[in-house]
Amino acid sequence: MEHSTTHACLVHPHPLECEAVAEWLRRRSYIELVGKCNSLDQIIQLPYLKEVDIVVVFAHHAEKTADQILKIRKLYSRLKFLLLAPSPCAESVREVIRSGVSGYIVFEAELDEWERAIRAVSEGKVYYGQEVMLKLAESSLETFIQEPAPTTRDFLSKREVEILRLVASEYSTNRIANELCISDKTVETHRRNLFHKLGVKNSVGLTKVAVRMGVV
Amino acid sequence: MEHSTTHACLVHPHPLECEAVAEWLRRRSYIELVGKCNSLDQIIQLPYLKEVDIVVVFAHHAEKTADQILKIRKLYSRLKFLLLAPSPCAESVREVIRSGVSGYIVFEAELDEWERAIRAVSEGKVYYGQEVMLKLAESSLETFIQEPAPTTRDFLSKREVEILRLVASEYSTNRIANELCISDKTVETHRRNLFHKLGVKNSVGLTKVAVRMGVV
DNA sequence: ACTCTTCTCAGGGTTTTCCACTATAAATTT
DNA sequence: AAATTTATAGTGGAAAACCCTGAGAAGAGT
Numbered sequence: 001m002e003h004s005t006t007h008a009c010l011v012h013p014h015p016l017e018c019e020a021v022a023e024w025l026r027r028r029s030y031i032e033l034v035g036k037c038n039s040l041d042q043i044i045q046l047p048y049l050k051e052v053d054i055v056v057v058f059a060h061h062a063e064k065t066a067d068q069i070l071k072i073r074k075l076y077s078r079l080k081f082l083l084l085a086p087s088p089c090a091e092s093v094r095e096v097i098r099s100g101v102s103g104y105i106v107f108e109a110e111l112d113e114w115e116r117a118i119r120a121v122s123e124g125k126v127y128y129g130q131e132v133m134l135k136l137a138e139s140s141l142e143t144f145i146q147e148p149a150p151t152t153r154d155f156l157s158k159r160e161v162e163i164l165r166l167v168a169s170e171y172s173t174n175r176i177a178n179e180l181c182i183s184d185k186t187v188e189t190h191r192r193n194l195f196h197k198l199g200v201k202n203s204v205g206l207t208k209v210a211v212r213m214g215v216v
Numbered sequence: 217m218e219h220s221t222t223h224a225c226l227v228h229p230h231p232l233e234c235e236a237v238a239e240w241l242r243r244r245s246y247i248e249l250v251g252k253c254n255s256l257d258q259i260i261q262l263p264y265l266k267e268v269d270i271v272v273v274f275a276h277h278a279e280k281t282a283d284q285i286l287k288i289r290k291l292y293s294r295l296k297f298l299l300l301a302p303s304p305c306a307e308s309v310r311e312v313i314r315s316g317v318s319g320y321i322v323f324e325a326e327l328d329e330w331e332r333a334i335r336a337v338s339e340g341k342v343y344y345g346q347e348v349m350l351k352l353a354e355s356s357l358e359t360f361i362q363e364p365a366p367t368t369r370d371f372l373s374k375r376e377v378e379i380l381r382l383v384a385s386e387y388s389t390n391r392i393a394n395e396l397c398i399s400d401k402t403v404e405t406h407r408r409n410l411f412h413k414l415g416v417k418n419s420v421g422l423t424k425v426a427v428r429m430g431v432v
Numbered sequence: 433a434c435t436c437t438t439c440t441c442a443g444g445g446t447t448t449t450c451c452a453c454t455a456t457a458a459a460t461t462t
Numbered sequence: 463a464a465a466t467t468t469a470t471a472g473t474g475g476a477a478a479a480c481c482c483t484g485a486g487a488a489g490a491g492t
Contacts, residue, residue: 013323013324014323014324014325015324015325015326015327015330016237016240016300016323016325016327016330017233017236017237017323019240019327020233020236020237020239020240021232021233021236023236023239023240024232024235024236024239038324084232107229107230107232107233108229108230108231108254109230109231109232110231111231111232111235114231114232157467157468157469158468159468159469160468167420168420168424169420170416170417170418170420170421172418172447172448172449173448173449174447174448182469182470182471183470183471183472184471185470185471185472185473186469186470186471186472188449188450188451188471189469189470189471189472190469190470191449191450192450192451193468195450200386201386201450202386202449202450202478203419203420203449203450204383204384204385204386204419204420204422204423205386206420207420207423207424207427208384208423208427208432211423211424211427216424373437373438373439374438375438375439376438388477388478388479389478389479390477390478398439398440398441399440399441399442400441401440401441401442401443402439402440402441404479404480404481405439405440405441406439406440407479407480408480408481408482409438411480417480418448418479418480419479419480
């Protein structure tokens, strides 16, 4: 059964965003929005469900939602699903793909990725976003490679991490020396070693590394 | 200072919903949307910030966001904030109120509550949603006080943001001066002003602010 | 006109950071 | 046992950062 236009239904848990996104979808020419609701549970009760081709689902719990989608697909195999969810972890991404969604992108996707996804799904194709593909690749690599990537932290000694933390906390060399009950010169030496190990030229550089490493 | 129309800025982490909600807001007659972005950190860089009266913030972590709002309010005390967040717990709700937001409602709020909230805030009033009030009552009998924005100082100037960026890029004062074709003394003065405006004591502090702001 | 802010620059100072090189005891690894 | 790494500490010096003060010009706002 081919429709001339694809009929879509939107699911978003928040009324305002549901309405707002619905409006946005209504302005797309390649699909026609026939309904919206705030929960996936509600869609099988919708009177216009038989007209729906695509369900666009916003959900914060990808796995739980994938599970629901799988159940619904067993009853209404005609329905296609485009899932919008937070950035997935390597485990959940396989669960979601297994549920048979036609599209899966992250909330943070840019508008053009959105357009591509919704067009692809409405044309009967499949679309997975960049982040999803990445996690998928990552999860399949895990089965082949057990080698844990050496972290930057292993490279630094405990003391050095401590110094790094204090430097990035706006402490002066003198203050750090007092705090740790060691000589200023020792602190200076540690700091200098950190420069070389981390390939930066001053404390500002150290601070950025510290922020990236999460020690502050 | 009264504007004839209230100027709003939208913050939503997800590009699509940001765009969609922005469109919805543009159709409200009582406010005028002048800008949008995906992160609260970005707003102080916006060139049109001086025109903004209200910032409508969608955020998943209410407390973290409240903290950011408090900091921003210390620099731009003129700004009003309407916060949209998940249902709060009894502890976080006080933190959020204390941050001085003018409005606070949950994502799941119905459209009419939305309308009431945004109207109230744009008229200079305060609006807390039903769920928020409930949690507030539940949390305590003690008085909650909104944190006053202590400084009347306005936002960072363009030049200051530029200096901030270069400092956080590990540039020395001298190098910055050459880069911008101004005197070292001028750069020093800017840097010192940044210390005071941002409440930090050295370049390491500036760097952390810069990272948080996303200028590096 | 007057105020406020920004951007600019300077003198003259103190403190901190950064560099180069050396060095020793302790712990860890090989 | 020997070699390496870590943590400690030093001398001495150059560079940069930081502090305080003052001040003129340009521009925006009241």
